[in-house]
Amino acid sequence: MNNGKSFSELTSADKKEVGFHYQYYYFLYRLLNLKSGQSVGLEVKDDVHTELDNDTQILFQLKHTVQKNAADFAVALAELDNDLWKTLHNWAKIISDESVGRKHGHEQIAFIAKTEFHLVTNKSESHKNNFLKNLECYKFGSVSSGELKSYIETLYRKTQNSHLKNYIKVVLTLEDKVFQLFMSKIYLEQSVEDLHSLIKKSIREKMVANSKVDIVFERLDSNIRTDNYFKIKQGQKVEVDFDSFYSRYRNIFSASREPLQLGKPFKPAYPDDVFSQVFIKQLIAIKAMKDDDVEKAYEYTLKKLKITRFLEDWLQSGELVSDEIIEFHGDVKNKWQNGFEHWCQDCLDHEAISKAKSLLYDLRQIEFTIASSKLNTELSNGEIYHLSDERIIGWHRDWEDI
Known part of the structure; x- marks a missing residue:
């Protein structure tokens, strides 16, 4: 034929x-x-x-x-x-x-x-x-x-x-x-x-x-x-x-991995007392926010809750695996460590607050990366608030005592 x-x-x-x-x-x-x-x-x-x-x-x-x-x-x-x-x-x-x-x-x-x-x-x-x-x-x-x-x-x-x-x-x-x-x-x-x-x-x-x-x-x-x-x-x-x-x-x-979806719908479950959170107390201690600024307390809490929920969702859906999340937290901590040693570790008493605010400012400018996906500023800021809330990082020279 x-x-x-x-x-x-x-x-x-x-x-x-x-x-x-x-x-x-x-x-x-x-x-x-x-x-x-x-x-x-x-x-x-x-x-x-x-x-x-x-x-x-x-x-x-x-x-x-x-x-x-x-x-x-x-x-x-x-x-x-x-x-x-x-x-x-x-x-x-x-x-x-x-x-x-x-x-x-x-x-x-x-x-x-x-x-x-x-x-x-x-x-x-x-x-x-x-x-x-x-x-x-x-x-x-x-x-x-x-x-x-x-x-x-x-x-x-x-x-x-x-x-x-x-x-x-x-x-x-x-x-x-x-x-x-x-x-x-x-x-x-x-x-x-x-x-x-x-x-x-x-x-x-x-x-x-x-x-x-x-x-x-x-x-x-x-x-x-x-x-x-x-x-x-x-x-x-x-x-x-x-x-x-x-x-x-x-x-x-x-390189073929699907980029993480950063704009997913999110409904936060706020704690009863947002001011009782460790990271909020640390921000107040360095005068990065006032102790009665409810609007900022909820704004920062939203960012913290959002990154923690998204990380859990990405893990459950298979978009991330556990060691990638561990590596992500470790990388953010290392960047904080470098900044802390530069700004805060050896600063004088009267400089402690200003130096802490400089460290916080620098870290807020970074858009962190996880598993080749670049996070936006909101989620990146949420990550440093999350680590602060877990007492893994801090801003003041004596942050571990706050």
Whole structure:
């Protein structure tokens, strides 16, 4: 079924381009699923490969087709499919590669023992593919290696395609013990079509908000493609380990966080006596407000209540985690400590109040940041009132006695 396309269109380089992108996006998918101690490579040991942290590796051969069946799905992986046997041929060649010291059977067995072989394709499963049925039966023990090999020999005799005959012959020439172990380590991933969706799912699983998944995907795609280009241009291998991936691209994920909503509706529950609050007493002690200024007492209390409620809401909704809030409080305290040492620590008695007001003024000008979100002045001021109310910071030189 050619959908009205000419022969030239059907055999154009576009199909190769699609295959290249298929390979690259599978590499990106594996990259997003790396764990500590693992690495993934593109066209190094195979189309794609993964080094695991237990001295094992997975070799991936990627095969993509643009051919469609009558239902407009990718064609099935046939028993004598060129992609199937070319893949097995390539792996057999890798296993028996004398140039890297795998001339003899025991060397080949040692290599296979630490390797899995995965064929990944968008081609669908075929109920007529008896070779794959026999392969699965062999892996489950209901078909012997001799029976499996005998079936492959019938396929060799059956095909008239010289390329297929060569591919199958190379597989059959593996020593019996090598052949047996190799067949047990072959895995197929069929109907793998929508790699974009798999990649986006992996991004979302890294705690990226749904609204930011596409942005993260686009930035990762662009940056990794560029980095790969420069590596290839400089003659380097495209191989990335977990630590390198984390250090180079983690900011793409952290920058994707939704900014905290600062203008949410808020109904305060004021204390019965706003003037009994520690932070109000501290403000009165340095003459930053009068002891009968009800309006300011409620204004400052509103700011304190607002930041404490918002922090709790953000924690419960998952927009923040506990250590980010702890770090936020610690950063504000450190800024206060620096200011306190400058203005108040060694001031004279007659300067204590003026210096305390200077410290308070400086801190009121700062818009603090929590988890890459910048707070507004209202919430930032509320935070210093909150810490003051908790007796964590103060303004007067002798604030701990107030």
